[in-house]
Amino acid sequence: MRIAIGGISHETSTFAHTRTTVADFADGFGLFRGPEIINRFRGSNICTGGFIDGADKHGYELVPLLWGFAYPSGLITATDYAALKSEFLDRLQQAQREPGGIDGVLLDLHGAMVVEGIDDADADVIEGVRGVVGPAIPIVVTFDLHGNHSARRIAAASAIVGFDTYPHVDMAERGREAADLIVKILNREIQPMMAIERIPMFWGVENQITAHPPMKELMDYAHAVETRPGILCVSIATGFPWADVANMGASVMVVADRDQDLAEATARELRDWIWTRRETWRHRILTVDDALDQGEKLGKYPIILADHGDNTGGGAPGDSVEILATFLNRKLRDAVLLYIVDPEVVAQATAAGVGAVIDTAVGGKSDPIQGPPVKMRATVRALSQGDFTYDGPMYAGLTGNMGPSAWLEQDGVHVVVVTAHEQPLGPAFARTLGIDCESLKYIAVKSAVHFRSGFERFAGSIFNVDARATHTHDFRDLTYHKRPRPMFPLELT
Ligand SMILES: [Zn+2]
Structure with a gap:
């Protein structure tokens, strides 16, 4: 039995001004070909x-x-x-010509990928694979929790398995589930039939944390449904709202064994369960000052602020400065901001060298809403080329790279300025610079939820804040042309 594996995976913000290229794929987790994929990912926690x-x-x-x-x-x-897709399909065709051909395909996709001119790029990938292998070969796809799904994907794939956790810590487990499904399909033990129900809803990020209510109740319910006879897999997707595409929004996907009606009825049941509780998924906005006031009153340190509006992990530019400016205005000490994306400041700090004091203007350059840049007279405390190793649980054992980076400090306010757009999943990169996050009182992270995987174990208190930034969670501020209307909570209540 020969199973082809691979994927082209991206969470695309159509509201970010930057474009994503093959070079960004190579610089992120990297592009891997052939046996490199196995060498790189054996034993790692991804699908x-x-x-x-x-x-x-x-x-x-x-x-x-x-x-x-x-x-x-x-x-x-x-x-x-087009270059990535054609290489992927060429390799698949090559594999088909080899002795034994291909019996099945396991695809590791994200579910919120958008390409110039191709709004449903994940469907485009699956349909491309289907076009090569024909109707008889099973294709099982894994998706992130944040996909914007469509009927096209259901039609082209044989089965779909979505993540059940946020922070995403079950990726390898979902990959194993997909592997079990494809083997059962090939052994003719099951014959999957799928249904999708889309839910016209913006889902507050802070209400997606699967270890906490209300999301925990939903996931417990979905898991209970999965134990029913004939149900193979239930996936809940909360959607990715910073993509202005027709398939934007939450959805439920159900895979049933030889029973299309069961798949459809079950998907409707879960959709209704979520929709009737829609008020519980609404996002509630907290300003930076409100969060700090509440945190000081509670007195549990370190106080961690999650900068939802500028979450680089969701494709935001990473240079909004409201939290940095607030830390300086409030004259906080033992405070750190992870990270500001600002290559100009990194270059200036690198030229000045460790120990130098520089007059600089940090962040706020990618879009007027992200700024204005914050003037600092800062000491360069450390410099780095950006290499580090994730220490988990997310991506445990994998290496990352934040690009050339600098640790700056002014009067007890520390900021790590980086070049790559990636959120802090834990304190690992800051530690390579010499910052001991656990000893600090205030930590701000440009991350919405994933930071919890590495920071929650030592956090005193955590606040979700909606500072001024392009990825605001106040969706009234975003201009959409293609998304479905009406949606909760904007046009629908
Ligand atoms: Zn996700």
């Missing part, structure tokens, strides 16, 4: 790691094609996407 585990469990032969993931950012250029 492809689970596909590889599946080979050990079931004894199938892995046929690794192409795997690429760029950090969330703006639209992928049409030419660069």
Whole structure:
């Protein structure tokens, strides 16, 4: 049994001004081809790691094609996407011509990828694969919790498995689930039939944390439904609202065994369960000052502020400065901001060298709403080329790179200025610079939820804030042309 594996994966913000290219894929987690994929991801906590585990469990032969993931950012250029897709499909065709051909395909996708001119790029990938392998070969796809799903994807794939956790810590487990499904399909033990129900809803990010209510109740319910006879898999997707596309929004996908009616009825049941509770998923906005006031009153340190509006992990530019300015205005000490994306300031700090004091203007350059830049007279405390190793639980054991980076300090307010657009999943990169986050009183992170995987264990208190930035959660401020209307909570109540 020969199973092809691979994927082209991106969470695309159509509101970010930057474009995403093949170089961004190479610089992110990297682009891997053929056996490199297995060497890189064996034992790692991503879906492809689970596909590889599946080979050990079931004894199938892995046929690794192409795997690429760029950090969330703006639209992928049409030419660069075309190059990635054609390489992927060429490798698949090549594998088909080899002795034994291909028996099945496991795809590691995100679900919110948008390309210039291709709004539903995930469907485009699956349909491309289907076009090569024909109708008889199973294609099982794993998706992030934040996909904007469509009927096209359901039609082109044989089965779909979405993440059940946020922060995403079950990626390898979902990969193993996909591997189990494809083997059962090939052994003719099951015959999957799928249904999707889309839910016209903006889902507050802070209400998606699967370890906490209300999301925990939903996931417990979904897992209970999965134990019913005939149900193979239930996936809840909360959607990715910073994509102005027709399929934007939450959805439920159900895979049933040989029973289309059961798949459809179950998807409707879950949709109704979520919709009747829609008020519980609404986002509530807290300003930076409100959060700090509440935190000081509570007195549990470190106080962690999650900068939702400028979450680089969701493709935001990462240079909004309201939190930095507030830290300085309030004359806080033992405060750190992770991270501001500002290559100019990194270059200035690098030229000045460690120990130098520089007059600089930090952040606020990508868009007027992100600024204005904050004037600092800062000491360069450390410099880095950006390499570090994730220490988990997310991406445990994988390496990352924040690009050339600098640790600046002014009167007890510390800021790590970086070049790459990636959120802090934990204190690992700050530690490489010499910052001991656990000893600080105030930590701000440009991350909405994933930071919890590395910071929650030592946090005193955590506040979700909506500072001025392009990825505001006040969706009234975003101009959409293509998304569905009406949606809750804007046009629908
Ligand atoms: Zn996600």
